[in-house]
Each structure stands twice: as structure tokens, then as C-alpha cells.
Amino acid sequence: MSPVTAELPAAARAFLARPHVATLTTLRPDGTPHVTPVRFTFEAAAGLVRVTTRAAARKARNVAAGGPTARGALCQADGFRWVTLEGRTAVxxxxxxxxxxxxxxxxxxxxxxxxxxxxxxxxxxxxRVLSLNV
Structure with missing residues (x-):
């Protein structure tokens, strides 16, 4: 298990297991954020978030343009409860x-x-994992 996700409380894992839509933030080549709603999966044992999309989609192009240092964040929210998962991003x-x-x-x-x-x-x-009220 990833050291970061090993520290994830059971309540946060349960929250992330709910089939909600989340937001995915990637960085455009000019450094500005691109935020889009997505469906996703999270494999806690591997510390891995997955989002399927088209190669032509802006989010995929942003990640590809960022190369091996590309970063991204996924945030699932429900009212005043949320979990954000940040890390290196690849397509x-x-x-x-x-x-x-x-x-x-x-x-x-x-x-x-x-x-x-x-x-x-x-x-x-x-x-990195950030959260509130979970």
C-alpha cells in the first residue's frame, strides 16, 4: 500500500468508494488550472486514481504536455465533506x-x-491527501 493512502482513515476510504462525480484539476501549458467534472476510480492499495477520457480532451492534453513532472488533483465533495487526492499525473x-x-x-x-x-x-x-469532515 502506498505510504500516503495507508494513512487514509476508514471513513475517507468509504467516502471515496461512493460512486460520486469528482472534479479533476490539471494544469494547462500556460500554468492556469483546468477543472472538469469526472467519474473516477481510486485503488487505495496502489494509491492510484484513474480517469478514462479521450486523448483529444483538454485534461488529457494538459497531462501529456506536462510530461513526467505533470501534477493533478481529484476532489470528491458532498456538501461540507470532501477528500482531495494530489500527485504525479500521467496519461x-x-x-x-x-x-x-x-x-x-x-x-x-x-x-x-x-x-x-x-x-x-x-x-x-x-x-498527498487533504480532507474535511470525513
Missing amino acids: TDDATRLADAVRCYTARYRVAPPTPPDLVVIEISVE
Whole structure:
């Protein structure tokens, strides 16, 4: 288990397991934030957030442009309760990683994600967790 997610309280894990929409923040090439609502999965044991999207989507292009130092944050909120997961971000079209992302998404939301021809997965390796009231 990732050292950061190993410290996640059970209540925060339970909160993140609820099939809500979250916001994903990536940085545009000019450094300004791009925030968009997304469905996601979180694998606490691996400290890994996954978001499937199109390669042409602004969020995927932002991550790709950031290269190996790209950073991102995902925040799930419900009223005055929220958890934010921050870390290094990468985008890939690797078939194995895509299959894992689709499998996890389908289990979480009980429906398969859209599968455009340019499907990719954005992955955040969680390095920091912020939360309130969970």
C-alpha cells in the first residue's frame, strides 16, 4: 500500500468508494488550472486514481504536455465533506492499463465507460491527501 493512502482513515476510504462525480484539476501549458467534472476510480492499495477520457480532451492534453513532472488533483465533495487526492499525473493508452481502468469503472458505476476510439486513462499516483469532515 502506498505510504500516503495507508494513512487514509476508514471513513475517507468509504467516502471515496461512493460512486460520486469528482472534479479533476490539471494544469494547462500556460500554468492556469483546468477543472472538469469526472467519474473516477481510486485503488487505495496502489494509491492510484484513474480517469478514462479521450486523448483529444483538454485534461488529457494538459497531462501529456506536462510530461513526467505533470501534477493533478481529484476532489470528491458532498456538501461540507470532501477528500482531495494530489500527485504525479500521467496519461496512457496502454491496453492493460486501459482494461484495468474500464474494469474498475464498470464495477464502481455499474455501467461501462464510453469507449471512443482515442480512449486513454489519466492516472494520478497519490502523494498527498487533504480532507474535511470525513
